[in-house]
Amino acid sequence: MSNEKPVQPEVDQEIDLALEKALGAPQAPPAPYVYDYKTSPNRQVVMPKTVPLSGLNAYLAEKAALEAAEEAKWQKAQADYAAAKAKAEAEGAPEPKAPVRVQPKKEPDLTVPVPSEAKDPDLLRLMALLGDGVEEAFEQSGELTCQVARERLLETLKLCREDAALKYEMLADETATHFPAAKDFAFSVVYHLTSISRSKRLRLRILIPEGFEPQSAVQVYAGANWLEREIFDMFGIRFQNHPDMTRILCPEDWEAHPLRKEYPVVGWGQRDVDFREDRSGMLNRIALEKAGQLGINLKRPKAE
Amino acid sequence: MGMREPSIVENILITTKVEKVLNWSRATSVWPLSFGLACCAIEMMAAGAARFDFDRFGSGIFRASPRQADLMIVAGTVSYKMAPVIKQLYDQMPEPKWVMALGSCATCGGPFDSYHAVQGVDKIIPVDVYVPGCPPRPEALIYGFMKLQDKIMNSSLADRYREVFEPVE
Numbered sequence: 255m256s257n258e259k260p261v262q263p264e265v266d267q268e269i270d271l272a273l274e275k276a277l278g279a280p281q282a283p284p285a286p287y288v289y290d291y292k293t294s295p296n297r298q299v300v301m302p303k304t305v306p307l308s309g310l311n312a313y314l315a316e317k318a319a320l321e322a323a324e325e326a327k328w329q330k331a332q333a334d335y336a337a338a339k340a341k342a343e344a345e346g347a348p349e350p351k352a353p354v355r356v357q358p359k360k361e362p363d364l365t366v367p368v369p370s371e372a373k374d375p376d377l378l379r380l381m382a383l384l385g386d387g388v389e390e391a392f393e394q395s396g397e398l399t400c401q402v403a404r405e406r407l408l409e410t411l412k413l414c415r416e417d418a419a420l421k422y423e424m425l426a427d428e429t430a431t432h433f434p435a436a437k438d439f440a441f442s443v444v445y446h447l448t449s450i451s452r453s454k455r456l457r458l459r460i461l462i463p464e465g466f467e468p469q470s471a472v473q474v475y476a477g478a479n480w481l482e483r484e485i486f487d488m489f490g491i492r493f494q495n496h497p498d499m500t501r502i503l504c505p506e507d508w509e510a511h512p513l514r515k516e517y518p519v520v521g522w523g524q525r526d527v528d529f530r531e532d533r534s535g536m537l538n539r540i541a542l543e544k545a546g547q548l549g550i551n552l553k554r555p556k557a558e
Numbered sequence: 559m560g561m562r563e564p565s566i567v568e569n570i571l572i573t574t575k576v577e578k579v580l581n582w583s584r585a586t587s588v589w590p591l592s593f594g595l596a597c598c599a600i601e602m603m604a605a606g607a608a609r610f611d612f613d614r615f616g617s618g619i620f621r622a623s624p625r626q627a628d629l630m631i632v633a634g635t636v637s638y639k640m641a642p643v644i645k646q647l648y649d650q651m652p653e654p655k656w657v658m659a660l661g662s663c664a665t666c667g668g669p670f671d672s673y674h675a676v677q678g679v680d681k682i683i684p685v686d687v688y689v690p691g692c693p694p695r696p697e698a699l700i701y702g703f704m705k706l707q708d709k710i711m712n713s714s715l716a717d718r719y720r721e722v723f724e725p726v727e
Binding site: 503504505512517518519520521 | 639
């Protein structure tokens with residue numbers, strides 16, 4: 255949006271010039287606008303420390319780490335018991351109490367379903383067709399997820415749409431997530447595919463680092479056009495071969511991308527811009543007062 | 559010794575001020591701009607429909623063009639992208655014109671203390687009446703409109719030129 259000033263009448267220009275001469279040139283506020291975070295700590299940006307990205311490998315690794323920790327704890331308890339027992343025998347004291355291994359509680363039925371191995375024929379077919387292009391495929395609470403290599407995304411989308419056994423005709427949604435705490439990637443871009451003829455849904459996922467430009471899905475699914483523009487607007491991910499890679503929600507001259515984690519909720523101050531021109535004459539009146547204090551006579555009747 | 563009987567001339571003539579007649583005619587035929595931004599506009603439509611009948615106050619004629627409207631009811635969230643459009647619409651309205659901010663969002667940003675929402679439409683255009691509520695009921699809109707009518711009735715033609723001309727002493 256252009257912030258062009260309206261053409262001011264002669265009197266206003268005179269006042270401006272006189273004031274500028276008397277008080278010095280007006281100073282522009284520092285850019286970009288920064289909030290005083292000490293007075294309003296809630297406006298601070300808190301960066302996440304974890305990577306909440308679901309996946310079978312991540313789940314298995316987490317489970318193995320927990321089991322290893324339990325095992326280490328048990329081994330240490332046993333070693334302590336052996337040492338205490340030897341010490342008691344040497345001193346003739348009564349034998350210490352033996353440690354008891356705590357059995358894990360049986361989980362209630364209301365827990366979140368955990369990811370499991372891919373058994374669905376669609377996922378198996380994708381894995382067979384793409385080979386090592388599939389980084390990870392798993393099922394979770396009946397939802398199919400397939401993470402593919404970011405370079406082979408377009409090939410995968412074409413397969414999903416055109417393969418006779420898959421036939422995912424519709425791209426229901428395309429979106430992204432920012433993971434600033436992850437080491438080898440920054441964003442995940444997710445494609446939600448729907449097969450109307452087979453009543454099935456599939457989620458494709460790619461992980462991309464900062465600055466990577468994935469291939470646009472528009473040539474396979476025309477509906478991806480605006481979805482990718484929204485991703486670009488909100489995250490700053492540019493798509494290759496997209497027909498119109500411009501912002502869709504924010505104004506064209508907006509700075510930064512609002513859904514990134516480092517972006518403060520209240521923004522960088524764009525919304526605090528005062529659009530209001532001097533319609534009530536308040537600024538004019540203040541200028542006249544200041545000019546009067548300085549001994550400058552600027553007042554004259556003005557006809558509309 | 560009673561009150562003097564009015565003469566025949568006084569029965570057919572009313573003496574008043576031109577300003578008062580102008581204000582009366584303006585206050586009883588305020589044509590709003592049909593302009594809604596969010597859910598408050600639904601309440602504005604309800605106020606205009608048969609149950610609440612905004613037309614009783616002479617303001618039921620929602621105009622589709624800002625050039626024919628006297629009142630802008632800003633009903634809803636003012637996003638940063640919408641702000642210049644609102645300002646342009648306001649500038650296209652002929653004088654005299656009035657603005658009502660309907661609902662929390664238009665008065666102060668409401669729940670949207672966020673990057674995209676302008677914190678009150680008074681950052682863009684001068685507002686005459688603020689109607690709080692999320693969204694306000696049609697009764698609240700009608701009450702706010704009656705307050706605006708009071709304001710119009712009490713306004714003076716000299717107000718606009720008071721800042722420009724020096725007072726006569």
